[in-house]
Amino acid sequence: MSSDLRTTPLFALHQRLSARMVPFAGYAMPVQYPQGLMAEHLHTRKAAGLFDVSHMGQLLLRGPDAAAALESLMPVDVIGLGLHKQRYGLLLNEQGGILDDLMFVNRGDDLFLIVNGACKEGDIAHIQKHIGQRCEVVPLPDRGLLALQGPQAATALARLIPGVTSLVFMTGNHFDWQGHALYITRSGYTGEDGFEISVPSNAAEALAQALLAQPEVAPIGLGARNSLRLEAGLCLYGNDIDTTTTPIEGALNWAIQKVRRPGGEREGGFPGAAIVLAQLQNPQQLTRKRVGLVALERIPVREPAVLENMDGQHIGHITSGLLSPTLNQPIALAYVEPDYAAVDTEIFAMVRGKPVRMKVVATPFVPTNYYRG
Structure with a gap:
């Protein structure tokens, strides 16, 4: 491992648990533990699985204009978000390309944002540049982030923090654990019920150990985090979405609330709005679209495999692909020309020079298990 990699507050714990460490987003991160x-x-x-996601960026926006300011950078409804409600957001550039995807919560006194680890410095600089004069931008480098995910996550976490059972999917609140101020949301990146726990860095290891002492909980690395999110049909920034893809190309129309769409009371007003809203109104403008694929043979298809039609013409490429552990079937996310985006369309992925039959399917590949109350 390179000595110039940053470490999370759980680095020593990962070493004691015999994790295989790899470079990820500038950090030394556990890709897997001995169980595999x-x-x-x-x-x-x-x-229930415990994930170290402390490489992610955490920040606050404070001030009476914070919601309106953040809304000027994203095509989502920030102003109308209720107290302690969480929402998925997209920072866009002037071409409508996605600078990053993020989660944000209205905590009343501030907006709490969680951004991708590899993008956090750029995101903070972008936010500071564009809205820093309208609200206070406060990075939180001294906090860790733990994700506890799975159908038994609530049972395990409630033994330590009983109040968490009051949360439902995409809500959060302030909690205390042994005198440490936590902010916990009922959300995650696996398609399962679960929680993300913002914790002071100096308490992160103790909290992780207390969670791992619960009989339901095991430590989980980046490898399984990736396969879980892909089964849930969730995008990985840098693979499935990036600065060259718009939300509409990325099939993220659902993330744009009615109030920000054409005819909505706060239509537009975000970077790239003319392009994004035109694509939303006229899907025929699109030259590609993100889809889910399953292979009809048991041959894993990985990024960046080329996709072809029946006549051998190039029609797209894979952005994420692997053998699904739950389904025991190869699955993938891909961009294809719109004529090939309909469910049940059959196409071919080129794997080591040979065509592998694939079929377009709806996502998620594995049904989600979110707790909505």
Whole structure:
């Protein structure tokens, strides 16, 4: 491992747990533990997995104009978000390309944002540049972030923090654990019920150990985090969405609330609005679209495999692909020309020079298990 990699507050714990560490987003991160990726993935689907996501960026926006200011950077409804409600957001450039995807919560006194680890410095600089004069931008480098995911996550976490059972999907609140101020949301990146826990860095390891002491909980690495999110049909920034893809190309129309769409009371007013709203109103303008694919043979298809039609013409490429541990079937996310985006369309992925039959399917590949109350 390179000595110039940053470490999270759980680095020593990962080493004691014999994790295999890899560089990720400038950090030394655990890709898997001795039980292995497959076991970790399946454990999360049936019990509860603990993930170190402290490489992610955490920041606050403060001030009476904070919601309106943030809304000027994203095509989502920030102003109308209720107290302690969480929402998915997209920072866009002037071409409508996605600078990053993020989660944000209205905490009343501030907006709490969680951004991708590899993008956090750029995101903070972008936000500071464009709205720093309208609200206070406060990075939180001294906080860790833990994700506890799986159908038994609530049972395990409630032993330590009983109040968390009051949360439902995409809500959050302030909690206390042994005198440490936590902010917990009921959300995650696996398609399962679960929680993301913002914790002071100096308490992160103790909290992680207390969670791992629960019989349902096992440590889970980046490898299974990736396979879990892909089964849930969730995008990985840098693979499935980036600065060259718009929300509409990325099939993220659902993330744009009615109030920001054509005819809505706060239509437009975000970077790239003319392009994004035109694509939303006229999908025939699109030259490509993100879709889900399953292979009809048991041959894993990985990014960046080329996709072809029946006549051998190039029609797209894979952006994320692997053998699904839950389904025991190859799955992938891909961009294809719009004529090939309809469910049940058959196309070919080129794997080591040979065509593998694939079919367009709806996502998620594995049904989600969010707790909505």
